[in-house]
Structure formats: C-alpha cells, structure tokens
Amino acid sequence: MERYGKLIQDESERLSALVEQVLRYGSMKGGHMIGGREPVAIEDLIEDSLPSSEAAVHGASLLIERQVEPGLPLMLADGVAMRHALQNLLDNAVKYGTSDTRWIGIFAAAAKDREKPAVEIRIADRGPGIP
Numbered sequence: 481m482e483r484y485g486k487l488i489q490d491e492s493e494r495l496s497a498l499v500e501q502v503l504r505y506g507s508m509k510g511g512h513m514i515g516g517r518e519p520v521a522i523e524d525l526i527e528d529s530l531p532s533s534e535a536a537v538h539g540a541s542l543l544i545e546r547q548v549e550p551g552l553p554l555m556l557a558d559g560v561a562m563r564h565a566l567q568n569l570l571d572n573a574v575k576y577g578t579s580d581t582r583w584i585g586i587f588a589a590a591a592k593d594r595e596k597p598a599v600e601i602r603i604a605d606r607g608p609g610i611p
Contacts, residue, residue, distance in 0.1 A: 501564055519554040520562060522588045522599055529566035542574065542582050549589040553597040569603040577605025 526548065555562075573584045584605050591598035 517556045517558055520557050520559045521554055522552045522601065523548055525559065525562055525566065526586055526588065529563050529570060542578055542584055545583065545585045547587045552588060552590060552599050555599050573603055573605040577607025579607065581606040
C-alpha cells in the first residue's frame with residue numbers, strides 16, 4: 481500500500497509539472513516567453529530537475545553520471561523555465577537514448593571563449609540520436 485501511495489504521489493507531481501508546462505506554453509503563445517530572471521545555482525538547478533525524472537530513471541535502472549565543475553558562477557535565468565527544460569531533456573534521454581546502454585550523463589562546466597562568465601550544461605545519452 482505504501483508503494484502505491486508513493487507511486488500516486490510521484491505521478492501526481494509529474495501531472496502537476498505537465499500542467500505547468502501547458503500553462504507556460506499558453507503564456508508563450510500570448511507573448512510572455514520568459515519569467516523574471518534571478519541568480520540560479522547550477523548544482524541546485526540540476527538536483528531540482530532530477531526528482532520528476534527519478535521514477536523513470538529508477539524504473540529503468542539507469543546509471544546517471546554527474547560531473548559538475550566546482551565553483552561555477554550563478555546563472556541569471558528563469559529558474560522554473562530552466563528546470564522544465566532540463567526535465568524535458570532528461571525525460572527524452574530516458575525514453576529515447578537508453579535502450580542499449582542504460583546510461584545518462586549530466587555535465588556542467590564554465591563555457592570557454594566567452595567575454596562574460598557563462599555555463600554550459602549538457603545532458604548526454606548513447607542512443608541513436610536525431611537525424
């Protein structure tokens with residue numbers, strides 16, 4: 481019973497996230513693309529993005545390799561939109577990129593060759609890719 485309660489909780493959180501995405505899409509169509517920007521810590525952003533994909537990750541028994549460069553600068557961003565973007569990339573990696581290798585990589589590092597400090601975040605899988 482406890483397991484089913486947890487499953488219902490997890491799925492209701494996923495449904496809430498989906499509703500939030502639909503509302504954001506409607507807002508974009510109305511001309512409001514990005515919300516307020518605020519300083520966001522990359523490590524926190526990645527950690528906050530994982531729980532919604534966690535059920536799929538655990539269900540698929542995947543290895544998640546995380547490499548976050550220490551001391552990254554704060555990123556000025558719409559934190560909610562960034563979390564949704566990362567969750568979408570993680571969900572796609574789980575669905576389409578792990579059938580053979582069962583591996584996902586999450587990488588964050590200072591972007592090179594930039595005038596201002598910038599951060600590069602990559603979600604990687606070893607799937608067939610997109611033509």
